Amino acid sequence: DGGITQSPKYLFRKEGQNVTLSCEQNLNHDAMYWYRQDPGQGLRLIYYSQIVNDFQKGDIAEGYSVSREKKESFPLTVTSAQKNPTAFYLCASSTPGDKNIQYFGAGTRLSVL
Amino acid sequence: AQKVTQAQTEISVVEKEDVTLDCVYETRDTTYYLFWYKQPPSGELVFLIRRNSFDEQNEISGRYSWNFQKSTSSFNFTITASQVVDSAVYFCALSVYGGATNKLIFGTGTLLAVQP
Numbered sequence: 001d002g003g004i005t006q007s008p009k010y011l012f013r014k015e016g017q018n019v020t021l022s023c024e025q026n027l028n029h030d031a032m033y034w035y036r037q038d039p040g041q042g043l044r045l046i047y048y049s050q051i052v053n054d055f056q057k058g059d060i061a062e063g064y065s066v067s068r069e070k071k072e073s074f075p076l077t078v079t080s081a082q083k084n085p086t087a088f089y090l091c092a093s094s095t096p097g098d099k100n101i102q103y104f105g106a107g108t109r110l111s112v113l
Numbered sequence: 114a115q116k117v118t119q120a121q122t123e124i125s126v127v128e129k130e131d132v133t134l135d136c137v138y139e140t141r142d143t144t145y146y147l148f149w150y151k152q153p154p155s156g157e158l159v160f161l162i163r164r165n166s167f168d169e170q171n172e173i174s175g176r177y178s179w180n181f182q183k184s185t186s187s188f189n190f191t192i193t194a195s196q197v198v199d200s201a202v203y204f205c206a207l208s209v210y211g212g213a214t215n216k217l218i219f220g221t222g223t224l225l226a227v228q229p
Contacts, residue, residue: 031215042117042204042219043158058216088156100208100215101148104158 002027006091006105012113013078013085021076021108023091030095032074033102036060037088046089049074078110086112115140117207119220126195127228134190134223136205142166147181147188148206148217158204164188195227 004025013019023032031050035043045058049068063082068074074093078085088109092102116139126132138147149161162172164181172179176193192199202224206217 040122040221042206042221043217044219045216048216090156090158092158094215099163100146101160101163102215102217103160104150107156109156 004091004093004103004105006089006108008108009106011108011110013110014113016080018077018079019085019110021078021089021091021110023074023076023105024072025074025091025093025105026072027093027103028071028095029093029103030071031093031100032068033092033094034058034064034066034074034076035090035092037090037107043090046076085110115142115145115207115209115218117205117218117220119203119205119223121223122221123224123226125226125228128197129194131191131193132195132225132227134192134203134205134225136188136190136220138186138188138205138207140207140209142209144209146208146215148208149179149188149190150204150206152202152204152222154201161190192225195225197227197229200225200227 007022033048034046037043044060046064047066049055065077090107091105094100094102118137145166147164150158152158169181178191180189202222204222205220208215208217
């Protein structure tokens, strides 16, 4: 089955720790995205990538980092510089061949211990 | 600047009632796209519809229908004969044509609770 897999489903971070959220897609999509969702708010774009080895900051990139070494994978690292990391993180992918519609994974819920 | 407003934070209806979710958008671009997504309790966003700015025809898909009116910058979503399985958060989103990617601007969402 084609889709987007995010892991883990739940993640806990200690003070001063970096944590990495995984996002893998087997849809052969070119573009991938990371969003943050806070209670009662819409999704806000953290980073996005159009092609391998290239990515751009979104609206709230501070305290986060990404890499895009493979087309299928777009991991997000929440660094210790992100002072308020507790949120629900969603990964998405899209392709021009499908009208650039973004399809989403099931999300990772990150909490601070 | 682009913006999406979903003024209804929460709506509660009884099963079989019709319900309309409002969405108002702002953009100065002439080419843009509007979307609706559903977020059930499981958390994953499910794509429902994409509409481009040049197509103002209303669309119906089963119990779902969408009313796009450029004159009022609105893209409202109606569920007819609601069911408990329709309970979810619904997001309206806007994107401006950007080539290979599609940066979405989301509204804050409307939580729909359908009571049996």
